[in-house]
Amino acid sequence: MRYLFLLALFLVTRCAGAQEVNGLYIGTLYNDTTRLLQHFELSLTQEGGRIRGFAYSTFTVNDRFYYGIRKVKGIIRDGQLFVEDDDLLDNNFPEKPAKGVRKLLVLPVTGGGLVETLEGRWETNRTKIYAPVTGSVSLRRKTDSVGSALVARLNELRPAPAATARPLPRHSEPKTPVAPAAAPVPLAFAERKSNSLRPVTVRGDSISLALYDNGVVDGDSVSIYLNGQPVLTHVRLSDTATRYTLRLPAGEHFELALMAENLGTLAPNTGLLQIVDGEQRHNIYFSADLQTNARLELLKQR
Known part of the structure; x- marks a missing residue:
């Protein structure tokens, strides 16, 4: 013992x-x-x-x-x-x-x-x-x-389950086919939930935004909202940057949101938002769908 x-x-x-x-x-x-x-x-x-x-x-x-x-x-x-x-x-x-x-x-x-x-x-x-x-x-x-590019990419790589047809038993009547699941209905911007990403602190009165698809280029399209107002709409994501200079209004706290306009061929809508503020560069990986926006806080440092 x-x-x-x-x-x-x-x-x-x-x-x-x-x-x-x-x-x-x-x-x-x-x-x-x-x-x-x-x-x-x-x-x-x-x-x-x-x-x-x-x-x-x-x-x-x-x-x-x-x-x-x-x-x-x-x-x-x-x-x-x-x-x-x-x-x-x-x-x-x-x-x-x-x-x-x-x-x-x-x-x-x-x-x-x-x-x-x-x-x-x-x-x-x-x-x-x-x-x-x-x-x-x-x-x-x-x-x-939330915000993991690896997890989003693994989800894209995961093959969709293949439908297997089973033979009908002898002397049985064919069953009524089941209707496929309805496609998700896109919600308006204000009706969507939000996935909060990490906040970003900036110094300048204007910042440079660059948008990329962070995996397979599959037709993803997004819009960017600042404090609930669209500033960049229907941007098709690719492996080449789409750039935009965003001038910040007066204040010290702003909300930047990315809204999926579609899901491309591989759901969900994933990408990289690069924020350049002078010499500082912030890489924000996001994921959004037709019911959920990706949201981050911009904090102005004085």
């Missing part, structure tokens, strides 16, 4: 001190060579010692939006989380990804329980052609998936 008690105590202590990395982490990935700061998301599922998930990275160059989404696998060892690239699922990179090059994230994890912050380094492997590339990564755990 004494040995069983000690074993149980050991297992409880071990579980209490174990690190958990289940969930969605969003932040940035910096490249030491190109000095490019990329939006980066990591979704991890931990089952025992096995960690699997997805990684999503984006960047814009010359008003063009690029993205890549891939599977990842990982392990926690000696107080560090190792996350390695696996299969590339989709991308629109300007060049074909280098063959055999994979990225490894090394992220210290300390203490027990759910890990809220992941900060560390990353490095690619050396090949016969390519030297290693290094950089840093900084991520924070999200409690929900």
Whole structure:
């Protein structure tokens, strides 16, 4: 009994001190060579010692939006989380990804329980052609998936369930076909619910807006409202920026909303709103449908 008690105590202590990395982490990935700061998301599922998930990275160059989404696998060892690239699922990179090059994230994890912050380094492997590339990564755990480009992109990649026809039993009468579900009815702007995104603080009296589709270009169209009034309507999203200079009225608090005009061929309507305020650049990933707007607060700093 004494040995069983000690074993149980050991297992409880071990579980209490174990690190958990289940969930969605969003932040940035910096490249030491190109000095490019990329939006980066990591979704991890931990089952025992096995960690699997997805990684999503984006960047814009010359008003063009690029993205890549891939599977990842990982392990926690000696107080560090190792996350390695696996299969590339989709991308629109300007060049074909280098063959055999994979990225490894090394992220210290300390203490027990759910890990809220992941900060560390990353490095690619050396090949016969390519030297290693290094950089840093900084991520924070999200409690929900609102504004997650990774989750929206995974939903787009998920195949629709195929309808299977079952043979009718012998001597049975054919049943009356069931009518397909009605398409969602678009609501007026003021009637839609709102998904609140993170607030953005600006200094200037005018800001520059750039709109992109953040995944497959599928015909998404949006309108932008400032304090309930339309300022930009029926913008068709693509991987090339649609730019607009927005002059802010007097005041210190404004509401910016994005309304989906349609759902494209892949619901919901997802995109990237880039807000440029002088030297500051804010990337806001949004998701909206015909009943829900994406909403954010603009706070004017004096």
